[in-house]
Structure formats: structure tokens, C-alpha cells
Amino acid sequence: MANQVTALGSDEGVRAVYRAHGPELYRFALRGLGDAGLAEEAVQETFLRAWQAADRFDERLGSLRTWLFAIVRNVVIDLSRARALRPRVAGERETTIDLTRERNVDEALDHLVRSWEVEEALRKIGEEHRVALVEVHYKGRPYAEVASDLGVPPGTVKSRVFYGLRAMKLALEEMGWSDGD
Amino acid sequence: MATEACRDWRGDLAIEALGRLDEPARAALHAHIDGCAQCRAALAELTTVAGALDLADVSRIGDADLPLPPQELGDRILDGLQTERVARHRHRTRGFFAAAVGIAAALVVVLAVAVGTRGGQHGTVVALRSSDHDVHATAVLYPETSGTRVQLRVDGLDDREWYWLWVTGADGKRVAAGTFSASSDRENVTMTAALSLPRTKRVWVTDDTNHVVLDGYLGSD
Numbered sequence: 001m002a003n004q005v006t007a008l009g010s011d012e013g014v015r016a017v018y019r020a021h022g023p024e025l026y027r028f029a030l031r032g033l034g035d036a037g038l039a040e041e042a043v044q045e046t047f048l049r050a051w052q053a054a055d056r057f058d059e060r061l062g063s064l065r066t067w068l069f070a071i072v073r074n075v076v077i078d079l080s081r082a083r084a085l086r087p088r089v090a091g092e093r094e095t096t097i098d099l100t101r102e103r104n105v106d107e108a109l110d111h112l113v114r115s116w117e118v119e120e121a122l123r124k125i126g127e128e129h130r131v132a133l134v135e136v137h138y139k140g141r142p143y144a145e146v147a148s149d150l151g152v153p154p155g156t157v158k159s160r161v162f163y164g165l166r167a168m169k170l171a172l173e174e175m176g177w178s179d180g181d
Numbered sequence: 182m183a184t185e186a187c188r189d190w191r192g193d194l195a196i197e198a199l200g201r202l203d204e205p206a207r208a209a210l211h212a213h214i215d216g217c218a219q220c221r222a223a224l225a226e227l228t229t230v231a232g233a234l235d236l237a238d239v240s241r242i243g244d245a246d247l248p249l250p251p252q253e254l255g256d257r258i259l260d261g262l263q264t265e266r267v268a269r270h271r272h273r274t275r276g277f278f279a280a281a282v283g284i285a286a287a288l289v290v291v292l293a294v295a296v297g298t299r300g301g302q303h304g305t306v307v308a309l310r311s312s313d314h315d316v317h318a319t320a321v322l323y324p325e326t327s328g329t330r331v332q333l334r335v336d337g338l339d340d341r342e343w344y345w346l347w348v349t350g351a352d353g354k355r356v357a358a359g360t361f362s363a364s365s366d367r368e369n370v371t372m373t374a375a376l377s378l379p380r381t382k383r384v385w386v387t388d389d390t391n392h393v394v395l396d397g398y399l400g401s402d
Binding site for chain 2: 036143
């Protein structure tokens, strides 16, 4: 990871970091800002701030991904506040974050980050595990009924839920979550 | 969870973590975990993960809905970093010019260079001058079908004050690109003015009293 940050000094390095993290950062910014143009601006600003502060990155404190997300979180706050201060133009969508209550902004962003990370983790786990979690947890269906629909024994659905949760834990840990989260 | 004897309980532990285990199975599971520290720990771990699931909006996780950034965004990021490098270089050399810079000079000093093509899009870099030595800014202008997109990098403006970004055509008519509120940190503003890039001759910023605080002219075509 340290090599990746050092590589921010070269065009190829920036491209490599962008390929690895750019789409994720964009999706997060889009989720927070609800505006594709602003989301693009947020990603640009994130890379600029990362480039400016590359010498302060310490991989012992967290991954490059975690560092970039800390930056984009602040960028989204800045852009949201700037937008909240100017008149809204016709047809412009409202931000995902409620900025009418200033003191709730940080809390709203934290919630947004965590929600988005759980959704990203759900995307990363295996299809069978995700289906089991969606059917049993989100749809609240009995696992025996789900097993019948899928044509598998009930124990298989329970096993998929188990491994799905374990996979979720690993995916979230990769994003910087710890047991205390 | 590591012992073979506990393997059979894994599924029930997971369903219990989701709060979906039916009562007979639940009673049997708890009879086991009362005497099994490993399964108690496993249940606690799974329950923590299960709790996080409620943060997600499951309707958003379909791959078909996964938004991707435009292909040229990576190139624009590199353009932005190039702009920053230019700004840093000018900042280092500004002492040479500082004595000669005043409000009048700020209106006429021109530093414009064209950067190379990247991703099929030309960016014209314009260094903006200010009578305030603490204010530094660079604009990069891009042609758009609707006019000219101005990517402004500025630092040193008064925190939380409002500013207007303008462009002026060869006929002297000014066109507003928009307003922005400065922050204490370096500001990155992108706005589009309804004036084509070939017709744009000047990029400038005014404060809320209509005083020019930044100014730059494009070189001759």
C-alpha cells in the first residue's frame, strides 16, 4: 500500500490507484451527493488531496482504501455544505444527506459510509451466500421455505447463511471495520 | 468454532444470529452453547455481523444498478494534478513578481499555456493574479457544447465569503459561471459559463462587493 501512495507521484501510479479505488469512491460520493457531476468532482478532489498529503499517509494506521475514504468523506461534506448554501436550481435533486441540521452532518455521513460499506460487502460475497442472506434476513422468510424454493435441504440454506455472515465479516474487515464496530 | 463437534451447530448459530431460529431448534442450540464457550463466542461474532446487515438498503446491491464513473474521469484527475503542479511551480516563483503586482497589474497580467491533449480533451491553464499575495489561483478551461467549463483552484480567499466567477468574451460582455463559498482550505470549484472557449478572453473572480479579487487573461488564439 505504501508503494501505491508513493506512486501517486507519477501518472501511472495515479492511474493504478484510480483503477483500484476510483469506482468505489465514485459510487460512495454519488450515494452521498445524489449528483453524478458532483460525485465526479468529489473523486477528483479526493485524489488531489491524497496527492497533496501523500507523505502523511501511514499504512500502520490503516489501508490506502481506508485513507482515501476518510478523504472522500470530508470532500462530500464540503461539497454538500457548499451546495446547501446556494440556491437550488430547477430539477436539481436533493442530497442524500440532510444538511438542514448542521450538527447531524457528521452523524449522517458516518451512517452513510457504514451503510454503503455493508452494501459493498454484500456485493462482494458469493451469490449463493447473498441470496440466502437476502431471503432469510431482509425478506424475513423461513429458511425451510427458502430451501424448498431453491431445491436444497434446509441445512444447506443454514450453512449458506453461516458462510455468508463469515464472508461479510471478512469483507467488512477489509474495509477497516473492527470487532468494536 | 474450531472443533469438529461444533461444526453441526454452525447453521443454527447463523440463523439464531439473524433471530430466525424456531423455538425447538433454539432451545437445543442454547442447551449446547451454555456449555460451549467457543460456540458462545461464535454466536456473538455472528450476531455482530448480522446487526450490521440492517445498515444496508438491500435494493441497492443489484449489479445492474451499480453506477460507474465516466471513462474520462481518470484522465481528468491527471489533468487536475497537472494543474496543481503548475500552480505550485508558480507559487514558488511568485516572489520574483510580487513587487510588481498591484490591483492594476492584476487586471492585465496574463499567463496562459495550453496543456497537451489527454483523453481527447484540451485544457487551457490560466494563472490568475491577485493584489493579495496570500491568494493564489489557477483556472483550467475546457470546451463544452454548452460553453466553457472552468475548473478553478484557489487558496487564500476569506473563509465562508461568497465569490462570483466570471468569464468575458472578446466583445467585453461578461458571463457568470456561478458563485461559490470559499473555505479555509484550498478550494476546488468547477463551473460552466455559457460562452464558448474560443470567444473567452478573460477569467476573473469578484467578491460580494463586486471588487475583482482574481483576474487572468487568455493568450491570443
